[in-house]
Amino acid sequence: MKALGLGLVVGGWMVAVAGLLATEATMVRMGVALVGLVASLAGITALNTAHIETAPWKMRGR
Amino acid sequence: MRHLQRSSAIALAILGLVAITTPTRAADEAPAVALTTADLKGISTPSADDLAKGDPGGTLTGTAGDIVMADPKAGLTLADVVNQVGQNRVAINFVWTLVAGFLVMFMQAGFALVETGLCRAKNANHTMMMNFMVYGFGLFAYWVMGFAIQQGGSAGITNLGGVNPLNNEFKLSLFGKDWGLFGTKGFFLSGNTYDVGVMVLFLFQMVFMDTATTIVTGAAAERWKFAAFAISTFFLGAITYPLFGNWAWGGGWLSQLGVNFKLGHGYCDFAGSGVVHSVGGLTALAVAMIIGPRIGKYNRDGSPNAIPGHDITMVLLGCFILAFGWFGFNPGSTLGASGNGNLRIGSIAVNTMLAGCTGSFGAILYMWMRFGKPDASMSGNGLLAGLVAITAPSGFVNTVGAAIIGFSAGVLVCLSVEFLERVFKIDDPVGATSVHGTCGLWGVLSLGLFADGTSNYGGSWNGVDGSVTGLFYGDPGQFVAQLIGVCTLVGVIFTLSYVFNWFVDVFVGQRVSLEAELEGLDLPEMGALGYPEFQLVTPGTGHSVDVGR
Numbered sequence A: 001m002k003a004l005g006l007g008l009v010v011g012g013w014m015v016a017v018a019g020l021l022a023t024e025a026t027m028v029r030m031g032v033a034l035v036g037l038v039a040s041l042a043g044i045t046a047l048n049t050a051h052i053e054t055a056p057w058k059m060r061g062r
Numbered sequence B: 001m002r003h004l005q006r007s008s009a010i011a012l013a014i015l016g017l018v019a020i021t022t023p024t025r026a027a028d029e030a031p032a033v034a035l036t037t038a039d040l041k042g043i044s045t046p047s048a049d050d051l052a053k054g055d056p057g058g059t060l061t062g063t064a065g066d067i068v069m070a071d072p073k074a075g076l077t078l079a080d081v082v083n084q085v086g087q088n089r090v091a092i093n094f095v096w097t098l099v100a101g102f103l104v105m106f107m108q109a110g111f112a113l114v115e116t117g118l119c120r121a122k123n124a125n126h127t128m129m130m131n132f133m134v135y136g137f138g139l140f141a142y143w144v145m146g147f148a149i150q151q152g153g154s155a156g157i158t159n160l161g162g163v164n165p166l167n168n169e170f171k172l173s174l175f176g177k178d179w180g181l182f183g184t185k186g187f188f189l190s191g192n193t194y195d196v197g198v199m200v201l202f203l204f205q206m207v208f209m210d211t212a213t214t215i216v217t218g219a220a221a222e223r224w225k226f227a228a229f230a231i232s233t234f235f236l237g238a239i240t241y242p243l244f245g246n247w248a249w250g251g252g253w254l255s256q257l258g259v260n261f262k263l264g265h266g267y268c269d270f271a272g273s274g275v276v277h278s279v280g281g282l283t284a285l286a287v288a289m290i291i292g293p294r295i296g297k298y299n300r301d302g303s304p305n306a307i308p309g310h311d312i313t314m315v316l317l318g319c320f321i322l323a324f325g326w327f328g329f330n331p332g333s334t335l336g337a338s339g340n341g342n343l344r345i346g347s348i349a350v351n352t353m354l355a356g357c358t359g360s361f362g363a364i365l366y367m368w369m370r371f372g373k374p375d376a377s378m379s380g381n382g383l384l385a386g387l388v389a390i391t392a393p394s395g396f397v398n399t400v401g402a403a404i405i406g407f408s409a410g411v412l413v414c415l416s417v418e419f420l421e422r423v424f425k426i427d428d429p430v431g432a433t434s435v436h437g438t439c440g441l442w443g444v445l446s447l448g449l450f451a452d453g454t455s456n457y458g459g460s461w462n463g464v465d466g467s468v469t470g471l472f473y474g475d476p477g478q479f480v481a482q483l484i485g486v487c488t489l490v491g492v493i494f495t496l497s498y499v500f501n502w503f504v505d506v507f508v509g510q511r512v513s514l515e516a517e518l519e520g521l522d523l524p525e526m527g528a529l530g531y532p533e534f535q536l537v538t539p540g541t542g543h544s545v546d547v548g549r
Helices: A002-022 A026-053 A056-060 B002-029 B037-041 B048-052 B078-118 B121-151 B196-219 B226-249 B257-261 B273-291 B312-329 B342-371 B376-391 B399-422 B432-450 B476-507 B514-519 B522-526
Strands: B169-174 B177-183
Touching: A002 A026, A002 B476, A026 B273, A026 B476, B037 B078, B078 B121, B078 B196, B078 B312, B078 B376, B121 B177, B121 B196, B121 B226, B121 B522, B177 B226, B177 B257, B196 B226, B196 B273, B196 B432, B226 B273, B226 B476, B257 B476, B273 B376, B273 B432, B273 B476, B312 B342, B312 B376, B342 B376, B342 B399, B376 B399, B376 B432, B399 B432, B432 B476, B514 B522
Parallel strands: none
Antiparallel strands: B169 B177
16 A cells, blocks of 8 residues: 555656656646646555554554 | 917927937937046045044945955056956855855754744753754755755856856756756865855755755654654755755756746746755655654544643744744845846845735634634744745745735645644644645745746746746746646655655664653653753643652
8 A cells, every 4th residue: 555655656746747748738738747746645645544554543542 | 370379389399308308318329438447546545544533424434445456566457346346246145145044044943942842841852952953964964965966067156156166967868858867066065166156055055955854853753763863864965855956956857847848947946945845844744654643642533632832932932033034045045136136135025024924814814713713833833834835936926926825825734734633644743744845835836826027037047038927927837847846846755755764764763662752752862851840741641750859
């Protein structure tokens, strides 16, 4: 889960940069960059979810 | 007949006006008379007797007699005057940049007060020491390699004299474009980087880096092992921060998005909402995730408990010190006060002041409406949020834009704090991730929206002619460049910070022991209490540190 999350975080950035190379249309680049940003944020969410699953307060009830 | 006479009189009057204005225009267009060295010989200077009498009126001090002559036997020459003018311009810029850097350095005191005040008394020494030593660890790392990676390939900065020993950028050629990745000159400030202009640049950039590193200490406070903090800070100062600093400010690939991909002026970040605050805030998020929440922060059902800080006066005093230091942060980022459009420092200072005020206003309004009381610590965070957000666009927006950016940051920081605490279950004792991370990213994006196209710093920015202009003023390409910057911060900088700090966690351990955390970190980690005369009791846990018995 953590690896998947990190992969998504980096993958989002790669999508955004790939958009620069794929087209010269500014609005398309903007759309692709936004998709990349959403993917990265989803990756951070996944990563954090993985951390919460094993959080001490959840396991031990502190 | 009378009508004709009146018309003639009016016509004569108009002709007269034209005649009056015409000679003035002719005089403007007359060829300038060149000043020669001979003209300088006739300028009188105060005699030794005059100077011996003192100068209470201030009319004898600072005359042609103070101009340094290359050859005193030859007397004052035109070359002497011109050289003095040039050196005066650079001297003004040196002093401006250095004083601004000193102000930014003093922000460390503000951070120390804010973070310590928001923590419990049993961790006061530890929190203060992290803020104190981040200066030493960070500076050392930056001197060894951070500065070289960040600025080692930047071109000569004309405001600082234009001497260019930092001239080697490592680049990859991919897809027909050059992608600048890091600089390679200036390790240990040795070789030909032993230069007066480079030293000024180093001092100014170093205190910026130190600001980024001190952000993390707030998010991980009250449970961070001091050794892990030291290693993590060194890495941030030596690698993570300088890398993004190079891409944005050192001539790296983000700054060249305008040249290479025709995206406005490339990624722009006037004083560091992205470079300083987002880098620090995202690293804080990574560390807070890895290290986990403090004991007692969350109940078993996931609901959070408030853990109040021990000194709100410290917090608000710290916020004021930070707001004062920010006048070095933003206006100082012109790296000069003379020439190249640098007189915009007045506008930058006002934007900074406005955004901080509207930020605290936004936060207090939100908290008052949502919880029925104005919250002191969130008002402070609102002030900082506004300042963080205006840091990137401060040099490119007008006052209305600055007020909007600051106000929205003030509201945003409250929403972000609540979201991270309640949904993400991330324990950030001082709200560093929200203040610097969330609002830093907003600041980067807001530049792409609100830059009004009136700035002119030497006619170009990042190698693209003209003024930086945002989406609302007609250039959507600039907004895309800012978006790419945000994606890079989240996608690359966060990942880098997470992976490194994960290694630290595995090999050193990020978190103190359960016993140390319950007792408070002052004795176990630092060997001395912050407040030795007091009996410290942690509300709700029943754990206390009893001293003096």
